Amino acid sequence: MLLTTGLCAAVTACTDKANAPRPLAQADAAEGLRLIERHGCAACHAIPGVRWPQGRTGGDLTGVASRPMIAGRLPNQPAVMTALVRDAPALLPGTGMPPMPLTEAEARDVAAYLYTLDDD
Amino acid sequence: MTIETPAVLSGWPPPVLDPAGPFAGPVTTVAWVLFVMGAVVLTLVLIALGVALFGPPKWKRRVAGEKLVWIGGLAFPVVVLTGLLIYGLSVTARVADAPRPGEMRVRVTGEMWWWRVAYLDDQGRELVQDANEVHIPAGRPVVLELESADVIHSVWIPRLGGKTDMIPGRRNFMRLQADAPGVYAGQCAEYCGGPHALMGLVVVAHSPADFAAWRLKQAAPAAVSGLPGAAVFTASGCGACHTIRGTEANGLAGPDLTHVGSRQTLGAGILPNNQGTMAGWIADSQGIKPGNRMPSYSVLNGQELRDVAAYLESLK
Numbered sequence: 398m399l400l401t402t403g404l405c406a407a408v409t410a411c412t413d414k415a416n417a418p419r420p421l422a423q424a425d426a427a428e429g430l431r432l433i434e435r436h437g438c439a440a441c442h443a444i445p446g447v448r449w450p451q452g453r454t455g456g457d458l459t460g461v462a463s464r465p466m467i468a469g470r471l472p473n474q475p476a477v478m479t480a481l482v483r484d485a486p487a488l489l490p491g492t493g494m495p496p497m498p499l500t501e502a503e504a505r506d507v508a509a510y511l512y513t514l515d516d517d
Numbered sequence: 518m519t520i521e522t523p524a525v526l527s528g529w530p531p532p533v534l535d536p537a538g539p540f541a542g543p544v545t546t547v548a549w550v551l552f553v554m555g556a557v558v559l560t561l562v563l564i565a566l567g568v569a570l571f572g573p574p575k576w577k578r579r580v581a582g583e584k585l586v587w588i589g590g591l592a593f594p595v596v597v598l599t600g601l602l603i604y605g606l607s608v609t610a611r612v613a614d615a616p617r618p619g620e621m622r623v624r625v626t627g628e629m630w631w632w633r634v635a636y637l638d639d640q641g642r643e644l645v646q647d648a649n650e651v652h653i654p655a656g657r658p659v660v661l662e663l664e665s666a667d668v669i670h671s672v673w674i675p676r677l678g679g680k681t682d683m684i685p686g687r688r689n690f691m692r693l694q695a696d697a698p699g700v701y702a703g704q705c706a707e708y709c710g711g712p713h714a715l716m717g718l719v720v721v722a723h724s725p726a727d728f729a730a731w732r733l734k735q736a737a738p739a740a741v742s743g744l745p746g747a748a749v750f751t752a753s754g755c756g757a758c759h760t761i762r763g764t765e766a767n768g769l770a771g772p773d774l775t776h777v778g779s780r781q782t783l784g785a786g787i788l789p790n791n792q793g794t795m796a797g798w799i800a801d802s803q804g805i806k807p808g809n810r811m812p813s814y815s816v817l818n819g820q821e822l823r824d825v826a827a828y829l830e831s832l833k
Contacts, residue, residue: 437789440797440805450788454800486823493800493819495792495826 429510627670717786738763746828
């Protein structure tokens, strides 16, 4: 009984941790979507919220917030995501994703929008 | 919240009935005259119909008379439609005149599914080529000479003028003028197959000084960059279809890329222009604009794709 309770608590704790919102202070997800739109990120990525295009060159970003890793290489953490959307080659040598003309603040907004893309 | 990517273009979808120059103004007026007259005539017909169905017998008899048919069914339409025809033709005649000496001339050729643009001298000789974008000085009329390389297309830049067809074997003229500098969106307005809906055009109106500077820059060949992407561009055979003036790339089938990095859009008015969209377009142009004449380049690795995108973006 105790064991079951402990297991439940552990599982719940893990679940809670996995679903913890990734805090991005002062970032604006709605502005992030506008930036995604203005820079045409959807030319390579399918992005929920952008109807057209739905690019196939890069990864589908549906549910990206729930994934443990980015591109199978990097931990899915706010600082990593913010750096990646601005300058992917610095983190992923050999990637086909070019650096994007975003400021640090803009990159945070874009990351904030991507973290609204849960599976559910 | 869901928004459309072509919103990256200022004024996309192109606003209609919002003229920004003297050649769009009369077209807008004609449109409003037609709307209003159509509404008035429809109202009169509906009133007559109502009377005929539900009116008192005395009124019904009047509507049933032969006189009303002669007046309302023949005389009125003949007079009104003749007047409208003369009015409409007088407006389009001014818009579609052949170029007069001293007027700036630009040849725009519709191709499936993009626009070949050539700036011409007074004799109609080609000075410099570009694609998918027409640059004009603000405050001055410019004559577009419209041709087609394949099927019928139609140029429509709603804020600057009416629609004019591009017909194979013919040359149609269309005057544009933007009263103020700005970016004006256009669209192919005649179904031309496949990705017709993704055949956009951009008109950039500059102040006279900016236009002179743009023209000089446009006439210059591409700067020698030494970027690694130049070699990838050559090795991948891109030069078979595309010209980059100042390099060995001299293909004529696709858009001239000499200054592609300075354009507002990629893929003929459909994507914003940066290294990311350039890479996406090169890797999967068929996914973005299915059926267009450029193959997707799935033979490049990530580094090569980024290099060639960086090189093309450097061609300002």
